[in-house]
Amino acid sequence: MISSLTGLITHSIDAVSDTVSEAFFEPVVRLGVTGLSRAGKTVFITALVHNLMEPGRMQRMRAVQQGLIRGAWLQPQPDMTLPRFDYEAHLASLTGEAPRWPQGTRAVSELRLSFRLAPTGLFGGLTGPRKLHLDIVDYPGEWLLDLGLMGKSYASWSAEVLARLPKRPQAEVFREVLLNIDPQARHEESVAQSLAREFTAYLVAAREAGWSDCTPGRFLLPGEMAGSPVLTFAPLPGSEGKRGSLWREMARRFDAYKAQVIRPFFETHFARLDRQVVLIDVLEAVHRGPAALEDQRRAMAEVLAAFRPGANGFFTSMLRGRRVEKILFAATKADHLHHTQHPRLTALAEALLREARDRARFSGAETAAMSIAALRSTIEEQRSHGGREVDLVRGRLSDGRQVAVNAGELPEDPSRLLLPAREGAERWLQGDYGVMQFAPPVLSRVPGQGLPHIRLDSAAEFLIGDRLV
């Protein structure tokens, strides 16, 4: 308790001194890229940085239109203890001879992109070119889910997880193990170990099967914490335990997990964001069916509840710390649909994140929703199929085959998908959706033009455009 208080205070002091220096010297924009595992955070960051450095395809940014960006370069990041985002390696894997998507992210990394901007405004001629730093953090999406745990007690978390288990076939082994365990028995480390092992196995299997909500996230990617007591717990039934019991010990570890794993992660990377983009792969969830969609909705709602949106005034930001003042909800993989369907995809993503959007708007933050593709991997075309013209997207699958696909028609009213999902429908009423996994395109690149994308320029304009002009 005391340590978390002092931590908070040191943190606030840091934040204040940072804000003072930023307000007067070199402004920094901290962009939070939020998204569950496989939402495409790494590709988004790579494509954004590449396109900002070679802005030929960013015509919808005012700063690009007006030619204000004199230069952009990747700086060593300000945080001494974090590795640098491996931009070059990710770019190489996306643009090589045989392009492939980057591997899943396994650790936190950071990057700072610095702009040199032409002077604008009344005193522009006096001050000369301005500088602006854009800080972006990449991290495993699995860990993001943990933010939803911060406000929960061990008992309530256990109850939620256990209620979920029967719906997931991957949990069968763990449930059997659980039957033979008495939560009120004396704590024995070997029992705890085996329980945690089974629980972890279940989480890994559930994530493989595409479920979104697989907390705690560190169990999936433990890093150097593997095997430590803080990662050796599992949900148990019941609402409290006797002193020295297994239940009590598990609850103690859960609290330690919250205090020593989640909180530092949140405070160093999320508590001081200015702008936030929420990437969400709705299409994949729709493809997997109603249960996956509802699961994704709930997971995102819990995660987004941890953030503090709101407007930043000059003084308020110094006093109470910064708040996220602009949030973009971006449905990714827009290139998997023909553009006539993009408004429907956007509406679906917006409806899915409705709670978070309303909360952000109420507290004064600006929000927007878009369908984007950070790296466009298909082109659009029309072909006749079954006697009529259909809109298709054409691209390359990871096995090298070329296909033209229509993923199925999204409904105009998003509640036609969200309501059945909430009510626990088994499958979609209107038929199926088939979403393919396209590989990155083989590109014929032109100097000065970044990676091809869909609406990445509009997204960047919304997120940081006002700070560049």
Add this chain to the structure above:
Amino acid sequence: MENRGPILIELDAAEAPADVAAAPEVDAPEGAAMQAALGSMARKRGGGPGSWALAAGGALVSLAVSVAAWDFAARLIERAPLLGWLAAVLAGVLALALVLWAGKEALGYARVARLDRLRARASAALVAGDLTEARAVAAAVAGLYGAEDRTLEALDAEAVIEGAEAHLLIALDARVEVEIQTAARAVALATAIIPLAFADVAAALSANLRMIRRIAEIYGGRPGAFGNWRLARSVAVHLMATGLVAVTDDVIHSVAGGGLLSKLSRRFGEGVVNGALTARVGLAAMELCRPLPFRMGRKPGVSAVTATALKGLFDRG
């Protein structure tokens, strides 16, 4: 709702791979320059304490200037009567010119208002089937253009109005259409070629204002500077209220079918859409300035006008 389910077509290996880098952007251009120009046309000027302050300040300054001029002339008359009287005469000429200019502006305003009134009277006469009123309107329109009224033998209101339209307005309509096409072409080219932000907005704005003035002149409105702004504002407000500033598919199709736009580069696509929006502005202005309502399907369509205007401009992207 019908759901057609997913479709997967596997392609021959022989087919050329998709060149994503060269693919056109998926979003249709939105005609940013024209939207901005219309926005500034529709903006209401004046009103509120700011404009009172401006008006009071202006009055104060002009009072000070006239008193100073009076003193200057009076003192000059004492010193050198000849020069003094010259100054007085010049001041008088200046005042007279200002009064005349104000009168001309007012007259231009009144002329535009007269066109508006005539059209309203014609519509009312058509609805009521009022022959005397229709004849009066036809005579007034004929008087406007200094032509003789040839509709005396017609015996019902519709025939009178339509006769007057055929006799008096068809030639003018053709001139107006040419004017609109010229402006649409100019805006399309300017916004496609000028690389500076705001400069393209300025170009679009000036071309549109010029076009609106020319249209009013052709129909006999001859608005002054203020009348023209007023007219531009009502055109822009009318377009916004009816939702005609949105870039819908017909704007794009009007150029030469939907396929063309996707072949154009983004910049030329913007040019095309700006040109098409200019044509819409022109047609709305035409409707507002014409002394008689459109009858017998004489109203030109946006698509036709735009297509003629932009033909040959962007044939190859």
